[in-house]
Amino acid sequence: MQFEKTPGWLDWYAGPSKPRFTLPAGAVDAHCHVFGPGAEFPYAPERKYTPCDASKAQLFALRDHLGFARNVVVQATCHGADNRAMVDACKASNGKARGVATVRRSITDQELQDLHAAGVRGVRFNFVKRLVDFTPKDELLEIANRIAPLGWHVVIYFEAVDLPELWDFFTALPTTVVVDHMGRPDVSKPIDGPEFELFVKFMRENPNVWSKVSCPERLSVTGPKALDGEQHAYRDVVPFARRIVEQFPDRVLWGTDWPHPNLKDHMPDDGLLVDFIPHIAPTAELQRKLLVDNPMRLYWPEEC
Numbered sequence: 218m219q220f221e222k223t224p225g226w227l228d229w230y231a232g233p234s235k236p237r238f239t240l241p242a243g244a245v246d247a248h249c250h251v252f253g254p255g256a257e258f259p260y261a262p263e264r265k266y267t268p269c270d271a272s273k274a275q276l277f278a279l280r281d282h283l284g285f286a287r288n289v290v291v292q293a294t295c296h297g298a299d300n301r302a303m304v305d306a307c308k309a310s311n312g313k314a315r316g317v318a319t320v321r322r323s324i325t326d327q328e329l330q331d332l333h334a335a336g337v338r339g340v341r342f343n344f345v346k347r348l349v350d351f352t353p354k355d356e357l358l359e360i361a362n363r364i365a366p367l368g369w370h371v372v373i374y375f376e377a378v379d380l381p382e383l384w385d386f387f388t389a390l391p392t393t394v395v396v397d398h399m400g401r402p403d404v405s406k407p408i409d410g411p412e413f414e415l416f417v418k419f420m421r422e423n424p425n426v427w428s429k430v431s432c433p434e435r436l437s438v439t440g441p442k443a444l445d446g447e448q449h450a451y452r453d454v455v456p457f458a459r460r461i462v463e464q465f466p467d468r469v470l471w472g473t474d475w476p477h478p479n480l481k482d483h484m485p486d487d488g489l490l491v492d493f494i495p496h497i498a499p500t501a502e503l504q505r506k507l508l509v510d511n512p513m514r515l516y517w518p519e520e521c
């Protein structure tokens with residue numbers, strides 16, 4: 218099938234630089250996606266955007282170029298609940314990729330078992346309205362209760378303004394809960410203002426809640442962008458991410474978010490995104506927890 222990209226779509230950055238920051242041995246890119254290719258794995262009819270293709274081979278080449286050892290491939294909303302592209306990437310990775318799926322309540326126990334065998338260790342619930350249609354909370358809770366016995370976790374994606382309304386649902390989830398991109402704080406607001414304090418409280422009061430301190434390129438308002446060799450990109454995001462890393466060092470993950478769906482303004486150089494890491498995790502110990510120990514505990518517990 219032939220697909221036409223959403224008008225204005227920004228393609229992922231070809232020829233990223235080599236990071237100056239040397240990743241610790243065994244580092245995991247704990248949030249990235251594959252898109253199609255559409256001819257092999259068609260995009261879902263209910264999708265809100267049509268991306269450029271981003272194949273597993275291209276993802277694995279980026280992994281090796283940047284110096285990561287492993288990937289966590291998160292189901293992208295443009296594939297809906299058709300997990301074939303993500304599963305194919307996990308299966309082709311020689312054990313170097315695990316996955317996070319999107320499932321509906323109609324999924325059978327056998328299908329869940331098959332996903333587990335392929336390397337899936339979590340499901341994603343998305344509350345960002347521009348990306349997905351609403352799914353009733355009772356359906357999500359039913360799914361969470363079914364995946365909990367598999368040892369899986371729930372990944373949640375939402376925007377900071379929606380946390381108050383979602384709080385009771387999130388705190389009722391029976392598994393580890395991993396927040397995508399720090400719950401998308403508005404970094405033009407104060408770091409000690411009510412909105413980000415609520416997110417910190419969410420993590421402080423719920424020891425099962427983890428956060429990805431990823432996507433500065435989405436959250437930044439004032440930059441500078443990770444382009445043209447910039448070694449101190451997205452400075453306005455740094456205090457927010459660093460606070461989460463320092464306060465909850467055992468419950469944070471980092472990922473490139475490659476191939477960066479829906480960016481409107483610029484496409485970052487992924488090598489320079491890796492150079493963002495030491496700004497938010499300034500010590501070797503924090504870096505090891507963020508990039509190795511924590512993702513390994515969540516996605517490859519049998520090796521820990």
Ligand SMILES: O=C(O)c1cc(C(=O)O)oc(=O)c1
Binds near residue numbers: 292294348478
């Ligand atoms: O902010 C986004 O547009 C976005 C979209 C998706 C997806 O479509 O799955 O995933 C992300 O991590 C971020």
